[in-house]
Amino acid sequence: MSAEHHPVPAGDAWVDRDVAVVWHGFTQMAAYPTNSPVTVERAEGRELIDVDGNRYFDAISSLWVTTLGHRVPELDAAIVDQLGKVAHATLLGNGSRAVIEFAEALAAVVPVDDAHTIFASDGAVAVEQALKIAFQCWVNRGRPERNRFLALGDAYHGDTVGALSVGDGGFGTTVFDPLRFAVERTPGYASADWAAKAVAAVAAHADTLAALVIEPLVQGASGILVAEPEDLALVGRACREHGVLLICDEVATGFGRTGRLFASEWAGPDFRPDIVCLGKGITGGYLPLSATVVTAPVFESFSGEDLGTATFYHGHSYGGNALACAVALRHLQLLDEWRVLEHVVEVADHMGDRLDTVIVGRPGVAAVRRRGLMVGVELAPPVGAVRWGRRVCAAAVRRGVLLRPLGDVVVLMPPLTSTADELDRVIDVLAACIDEVAAEDVP
Numbered sequence: 487m488s489a490e491h492h493p494v495p496a497g498d499a500w501v502d503r504d505v506a507v508v509w510h511g512f513t514q515m516a517a518y519p520t521n522s523p524v525t526v527e528r529a530e531g532r533e534l535i536d537v538d539g540n541r542y543f544d545a546i547s548s549l550w551v552t553t554l555g556h557r558v559p560e561l562d563a564a565i566v567d568q569l570g571k572v573a574h575a576t577l578l579g580n581g582s583r584a585v586i587e588f589a590e591a592l593a594a595v596v597p598v599d600d601a602h603t604i605f606a607s608d609g610a611v612a613v614e615q616a617l618k619i620a621f622q623c624w625v626n627r628g629r630p631e632r633n634r635f636l637a638l639g640d641a642y643h644g645d646t647v648g649a650l651s652v653g654d655g656g657f658g659t660t661v662f663d664p665l666r667f668a669v670e671r672t673p674g675y676a677s678a679d680w681a682a683k684a685v686a687a688v689a690a691h692a693d694t695l696a697a698l699v700i701e702p703l704v705q706g707a708s709g710i711l712v713a714e715p716e717d718l719a720l721v722g723r724a725c726r727e728h729g730v731l732l733i734c735d736e737v738a739t740g741f742g743r744t745g746r747l748f749a750s751e752w753a754g755p756d757f758r759p760d761i762v763c764l765g766k767g768i769t770g771g772y773l774p775l776s777a778t779v780v781t782a783p784v785f786e787s788f789s790g791e792d793l794g795t796a797t798f799y800h801g802h803s804y805g806g807n808a809l810a811c812a813v814a815l816r817h818l819q820l821l822d823e824w825r826v827l828e829h830v831v832e833v834a835d836h837m838g839d840r841l842d843t844v845i846v847g848r849p850g851v852a853a854v855r856r857r858g859l860m861v862g863v864e865l866a867p868p869v870g871a872v873r874w875g876r877r878v879c880a881a882a883v884r885r886g887v888l889l890r891p892l893g894d895v896v897v898l899m900p901p902l903t904s905t906a907d908e909l910d911r912v913i914d915v916l917a918a919c920i921d922e923v924a925a926e927d928v929p
């Protein structure tokens with residue numbers, strides 16, 4: 487048969503053009519074309535649509551950023567409205583109305599007392615800023631020996647060198663070990679006694695610690711490892727007691743994923759971080775924006791003479807982008823107006839039940855971990871089986887559900903507005919894909 491009877495899907499031509507000029511993050515480009523990539527052209531609601539018109543339910547929220555869905559008319563309008571005023575004006579030495587308005591709204595809801603916010607564009611930079619702020623805070627206070635960080639095993643805080651340093655090994659970071667600065671490390675959420683160990687580490691190293699850095703409640707990138715809120719509260723109390731700054735990296739957990747606006751809230755009203763890092767869902771998934779939020783005492787430790795040494799000499803060209811802040815403000819309002827958190831709690835309960843029925847105990851499944859709408863399904867590949875996570879997700883993509891694994895953990899991170907029916911479909915597709923891949927590996 488001639489080629490004209492078998493038209494090449496447009497997707498293939500786009501993949502050729504893609505690999506000719508684009509370098510994808512966290513992706514082996516030599517293998518990229520063979521890993522059934524989807525080339526997205528547009529979206530509707532919670533579905534992405536590729537260049538061939540195929541639809542995929544966005545079950546990973548475009549790598550954990552999309553909250554309400556794609557092309558939300560209210561969010562689109564917020565950007566268009568701001569475009570009619572100004573897209574961007576620098577925050578270095580000057581102000582921007584859209585930024586002030588969002589920072590006010592954020593200060594009212596973030597679990598940080600008397601919040602002051604410095605903006606950037608990526609989660610890793612929000613962490614980087616937090617580390618530099620904590621470090622300089624102690625220099626400014628005349629305690630420069632408090633210059634080390636305590637971080638958790640299995641932690642992930644982003645890919646810049648400072649964020650990599652507080653992050654644990656793995657994730658392909660070994661090559662950068664010579665660049666990573668040394669930190670104190672205490673076990674992560676995979677250890678049942680992580681909190682007792684963290685409390686002990688805070689006490690043991692208090693005199694030299696600037697801060698503890700932690701992903702509250704959920705260690706996302708290491709495969710959705712989960713903690714109990716009471717344990718988190720214990721660790722927060724230890725930091726308070728020993729004067730160690732508490733940095734909560736809420737880049738993944740913030741803006742509703744766990745059923746509260748911020749995961750820190752689960753640990754009770756006394757759990758008050760000194761610094762909170764935000765990103766990912768902050769704009770509903772629309773524009774790159776991240777934020778480092780600090781308490782009044784931290785903020786005031788930088789107060790001093792103009793051009794003096796107490797100043798925080800750090801800032802990014804696009805830090806405090808007006809378009810991003812305008813959509814972030816509207817997003818925060820919609821979370822409230824649409825009672826999104828109530829929906830998350832309800833639909834996440836439903837999801838938990840369905841996972842219990844369909845996935846837990848299924849052959850090929852080792853464990854299911856969940857907090858709110860953050861789910862990790864750890865696969866149990868038979869000895870010698872390879873790339874299970876990848877193959878299960880590729881099978882899901884063929885069925886119109888977009889998934890991306892973390893090793894052999896399949897992550898489900900659906901948009902916050904997902905319906906019970908949509909989640910049922912995602913879980914049923916996942917079950918079918920696990921069965922399919924398991925059957926391929928039967929000797």
Ligand SMILES: *Cc1c(COP(=O)(O)O)cnc(C)c1O
Pocket residue numbers: 607608609610611613642643644645701706707735736737738739765766
């Ligand atoms: C994704 C993530 C980051 C990094 O954010 P980027 O925007 O990808 O730089 C940092 N911390 C946590 C907990 C994350 O999940």
